[in-house]
Amino acid sequence: MPRARATGRQLQLFIRQAASRHPRIPAGKNLSPAHLNTPAPVDYGVQAPARLWLCIGFPGLILEALGIAEESPAVAISGEGSAALVVAVNTSAERAGIAPGVSLNAALALLPVLGVHQREISAEAAMLQNLARWALRFTPVVSIDPGGALLLEIRGSLRLFGGLGQLRKQLNQELSKRRCQAVMASAPVPRAALWLVRAGIRFDCNNTPELPGVLANLSLECLRWPAKVRHKLMQMGVSTLGECFRLPREGFARRIGPEYLLDIDQGLGRQPELLRHHEEPDIFNECFELPGETLVAGEVEDAACRLFDSLSVFLRERQASTERLLVHFEHCRQPATPLEIALREPSAHTCHLLELLRLKLDRQALPAPVTAITLRAAVMPLASFSSGSLFGRTSSETDSRFTGLIERLRARLGDKHVHGLGQAADYRPEYAWRTRDIPGPDYTNEVPGEMASRARPLWLLEHPRRLNTHQGRPIDDHNRVLVFSSDAERIESGWWDGNDVRRDYYTAAGHRGNRWWIFRDCRDSCWYLHGVYA
Incomplete structure (x- = not known):
């Protein structure tokens, strides 16, 4: 054999x-x-896991962006006048026989009570941006398809969410809460998942070799190629992707175009596809328009509360904080009223920020009715989180409560009226102090040692008050002679700036035990009260 x-x-x-x-x-x-x-390197058989892309399509995006309900028949149109065409219909209008692509005149002939809304592409783009921000909770790799879909790379998220089935279940639940109609499909390459979603097929494909069979029966419509290209393929007898795959590559590139051949190769995983990942900006900027003009404090605060809720989600998703906010109250017939909230340290507690806004509004009245509110906040790097203490309060918790108190006082009284006190290198009491922040990063307590060792009263009078005397000795308000409890401290300074002083300071006690800081002016020999000890 x-x-x-x-x-x-x-x-x-x-x-x-x-x-x-x-x-x-x-x-x-x-x-x-x-x-x-030379021994060969050991091959452990470890390979990088193939990517898995989940595409989420939103077939009702046009109507959802306009906020059109399903109860009454309504359509979205593009164009004006006789050239207006229906681009989307809700369920009630569809039951009446209206379909996308018909003219508005034909639709009104079928249903005269039809609700007509102009399509807003900007609203659709904003809604996709918000959905992409929401999708970042499930994976850091999110890409937006302008046709109304999101592409999520979920291979690294499957274990976290308990598998593809559980992940899709959670996505569907949250999208239902948002009242968003969605179609999902997954594939090893993003373009294949996108084609499945465009065809309305909910399917999960995990292996690249299976893609030709999975995509074979899809219509050319899901490719979104120009109508002229699709018509040319139809003339060749090609109506599905499978028939398109069987065409000779060289002839296809020559007759149809190399860019469309590249689309085919990317959809089958033969060529890589570079997608632009969605990245959230580092600045929160959102506007809320009120239903009408209002000066009612409750309505203005409710609108501001919605903006701060959005800010809270914005910061929480990034684990970030902010230390400066700018709120603009828009008016109809005059410029907007700006209101700034500056924090002493970065914070992510929007409840505290909203309280500061309320305090500022209590102090500053709005000059005109409000039509819209804009909130803008710069995002700081990751906020530092400290764990609580099991036994009592930690120093960080005490500092945080103190910081919150100072910020509330400044919001109620104004920044200029809440400050700290610091020492200055001057012997004259009225010039020996200065205002500073609480606490100020630039504050230093570098004063001469002799000055620092002197006891000074906490309450210093703005202008020294002249005291009456009895037989040359100072007396209090009850005509009782003050008793000195310290030796004289001579302060003689200030000749260089024209405010020179020559004084002898004493600590004196009244009959009730109160301690005064008094001095005798060496020029006129009069006694003055300059401060009171606590």
Whole structure:
């Protein structure tokens, strides 16, 4: 019996098996002395996992962006006048026989009570941006398709969410809460998942070799190629993707175009596709329009509360904080009223920020009715989170409560009226202090040691008050002689700026035990009260 010849595939398998039994001979290499003397690297069989893309399509995006309900018949149109065409219909209008693509006149002839809304592409784009922001909760890789879909790379999220089925279930639940109609499909390449969604097919494909069979029956409409290209293919007898796959590549590129051949290759995973990932901006900027003009504090605060809720989600998704907010109250017949909220340290507690806004509004009245509110906030790097203490309050919690108190006082009284006190290098009491922040990063307590050792009253009078005397000694308000409890402290300074003083300071006690800081002016020998000790 003749011996069967081994095929090339069998020979390659034989060589690999032999190489595995002799680790010093690497498979697939030309033999050389270096190979014989050098051990081959150990292959653990670890490969990078293939990507898995989940596409979420929103077939009702046009109507959902306009806020059109399903109860009454309504359509969205593009164009004006006799050229207006219906681009989307709700369920009630569809039951009446109206379909996308018909003229508005034909639709009104079928249903005269039809609700007509102009399509707003900007609203659709804003809605997609919000949905992309929401999708970042499930994966850091999100891409927006302008046709009304999101592409999510979910391979690294499957274990976290308990598998593809559980992930899709959670996505559907949250989209239902948002009242968004969605179609989902997954594939190893993003374009294939997008084609499935455009065809309205809910399917999960995990292997690239299966893509030609999965996509074969899809219509050319899901490619979104120009009508002229699709018509040319239809003239060639091509109406599905499978028939398109079977065309000769060179002829297809020459007759249809190389860019469309590249689309085919990317959809089948033969060529990589570079997608622009969605990145959230570092500045929160959102506007809320009121139903009408209002000066009612409750309505204005409710609108501001919605903006701060959005800011809270914005910061929480980034684990970030903010330290400066700018609120604009828009008016109809005059410029907007700006209101700034500056924090002493970055914060992500929007309830506290909203309280500061209320305090500022209590102090600053709005000059005209409000039509819209705009909130703008710069995002800081990751906010620092500290764990609580099991036994009592930690120093960080105490500092946070103190910081919140200062911010509320400034919001109620104004920044200029809430400040700290610091020492200045001057012997004259009225010039020995200065205002500073609480606490100020630039504050230093560098004063001469002799000045720092002197006891000074906390309450210093703005202008020294002259005291009456009895037989040359100062008396209090009850005509009782003050008792000195310290030696004289001579302060003689200020000749260089024209405000020179020559005084002898004493600490004196009244009959009720109160302590005064008094001095005798060496120029007129009069006694003055300058401060009161606590």
